[in-house]
Amino acid sequence: MPLDLDLTCDLLTRLGKREGSTYSENTFAATCSGSMNDHVRKDLASLAKLVNGSNLESIRLKLEGFDESWDEVDFSSSQLCEWSITVTDKKKLLEAASAISIDLDAMLFLSLDYFLKTWLPDVSGMIGGDLDTAFKTERPLKIFLHGLKAPFGGPKVAIIPTRSYEEPLPIEWLASTKLPQLDKILKQVHFVTGSAVMVSPEKFFLTWGEKNPEISLYFDRAFATYALISLSQEFYGWDKIVLKGKRKLEIPAIEKQPGNITNNEIDALTKCVEWCYAESDEETRILLVVDRLSLDIKDGESLTKAIHLIAPSFIEAKSRYKYVVLDRKKDYTKELSDIQKDLSGVVDKFVTASNQFVGSLLTDVLALAFVLTAGVVSRRFIAEDALRSPEAVILFRSFAVYLAVAVSLRIWGAIAVSLISTKLFTDWKSIVRSHMSANELQAMIDNSLFPVKVNFWASCIVIVAIYVVMALACWNAELTLNLFGVLERS
Template identity: 25%
Template sequence: MMLTGIFDILDKIKNSFQPIWTENWGYLTISGEYGNENKSSFNELNNIFTTSNIQSALTFFIGSNSYSANDFINDLQNNDSWRININKEVLIRKEQEGGFHLNFFYSQEEFSKWSSKANPFEEAHPFNTYSPIKIVVKDIKCFWGGPNILICNQNNLDSTFAVSNTKFPTNRDILDIVHVISEKPFCIHLEKHLITFSEPEKSIPNDFLKNSAKILLCCLVNEVQKDDKVILRGVRRLDMVLCGTENIPINLKFNNELMDAVHWIYGEKERRDLRLKLLLERITLDIDLSKPLLVGLPHVLENSLQQAKERYSYIVYERKDSYQKELKDLLKDLKSLSDLYSNKVRSLLSNLLRDVLAAFILVGITLFSKATEILKLFENKLIQYVFIAFGGYFIISAIFQMIADFYDIRRSSKEFDYWKNVSREYMSQKDFETHKSKTLNKRARGSIIIYLIIIACYIAIAFVCFNFPCIWNKIVN
């Protein structure tokens, strides 16, 4: 309602004063020479800006001096040069109730001039700063837009932005695989310039569709350079002009085909570079090199995208088969490494039982074979020295076995990780760590617990050996 009122008052000023109009994105200037016309339109204009809480956007001048609205109306005399400046930035910066920004153009001609010069890659482009944004153009015959743009007339102010279920890539997503060489900041904010609909259909001004197509195209190349140049690396390496200086007609069908291609490449995070490469391999074979990319691509894009999808499906199927084979080899190697832990535990337990049995045999046969001499053995402390030697042996044996086993397991694990990282082609690091943790890590934890229990048994037996004379005396007494 506010803009409808502003347009009506501007019409009155235009019809009453026949002023000179100057308009651009950020301002509207009206100037003329006063000839005793009715000043009520000036007062109405001031009132509507005040009511809309954007009074600071309006400035009145007589000659080169600025005035408040009341002083301007009171002081304006015949033959005075007057000027009204409307600073649109005040309106643009103010966020509207629906969460969007708002601007207007009184002149369709000036709107067309501005849109033809606007560069979507410049950081200063208003769409890159204010989003979403609605632009109201007086008496324009159609309306069009996308998820973050809406251009309409004052009678379609309730029109809504396009709702898209497709998630388009962010500037960071694009720059991850597209290399930009530019001295100035080069912005690729796809979602802020995208055009997806028009009412009636085929009524979108070419400049808006062209900007939408240009920014979509920059998502489908390998390198963007200054001076409107791009590089495609497929079967051939092509240096091409993006769109050139000629007026290239763009239709919504081609724009939608570009959106499909971008969505296919960036829809999933994994293997974006592969999907882009497959598409460019077909494009670089078929495209006409004598024309800019924006002119030649519509003739080959649909077929190239279809073939790229088919090749990608085949590669994914082949990769899945190779992945299963690699997974099988991995699990086989994990089982071998798990067996290493079990073997170390079994070996330690076997050595413990062997050492204990040997000690029993030695003591039982050699020392206790003559029961009558047992007391003498205790009296001269010979048996004490024998058991101290046994205790020392058990401690040393446990330490040496633990060091050797720890070193062996550690080296085997490191070598396993190294060779798997070198030879792994179809499995991500995350998958590799997941399979390893679910198999080897559980076995390792269980084996370490049992291993420590056996080491504790070694220490306990050594303790008994060190204190055997005392223990024997207590048993005898």
């Protein structure tokens, strides 16, 4: 059967608080020891039932310095002795209680006093140190805390009392938010540091439950710190962060003695960061906010100290962004107009090449007609059977070669001019474009030139086919004249 987590934690901490007992805890383990008395015997007997019932190997017992098995000790004996209990892996207690799943990270704290006075300020790294491993990952985290009155947390963290860990959490737990994820932040902030100190602010965001003010203070500070970092341009460490606005500032990320942060400041910062990372134009939006911040932050003041400046900076940034968008729309319209003009030039190239190709075909058809007419109209020429002479064969086949060479050169010239003009236009517009993506530009070019290219290539295919027929007809002139009945009439 599952372990009674709250009762187990209660017995362990109660044993540590008995007269003459000592208790110590860290992130992973806990230890308590002392002298035997009636109260201790009773607690140890109750703990033994829990350990034996769940077959827990992570809670170890020592009596008089020797390891003992929980199911072999008679705790009703009145003999006094020294005892010691060690929880070698607190996470095993959570597993025995079926309190965690494989897709979540979890931590257990038996002592609320240790969590508040030692772990949060000195071990967690939440106020500017090296973050605890549980916070460095982007996976959701559950913190089980013995002695907490009510659960609270956010989308990525839940702080849960051990006495009610089986109760379902509200829908805000694991819900998506508009706050930026780490991958988006890394595209905007340049981290010049060897240690992995950056996680998304969502990890510390508290949105639901009855908050414990002493605990939420640390999470609010951490959220504010990482949210403000996401608005900066360069991060070198907790003592140096760079803002590149109307002034370039190099300031500390946090102050040495963190102050309180109000709910209004958290709300304003949340809305500002969500707005900055809401769409694809993150760089412009962040810059508008930083422009105001860089003017208002005093020299030597830390970034988190300036959280009270976020609200007015955000208001001004939104107002200025409207004008930026209007200016960009004007520039975008002008850029579209320029593209349309340049596209017209490319279309003219295709049309000119097609017309010249057709014109050359007509010229060569007239030349062929002249050659045939000169050879056919003369009755004497026919009577003397000159059309079957070697000289006539050479004449017609030479003209066939001329047609083949002519069509090759002309089609090569037409295609080369058309393709080169298209490539020059595409390359140039890819360089000078400023208001549209490469895919958007390419789609516009393809849609505009598609019917023109279809007409051009269809013309090329038809004209080349005609040239091939003409060249073959000249190469086999005798067969061609027989088909038209010219030689029979002679």
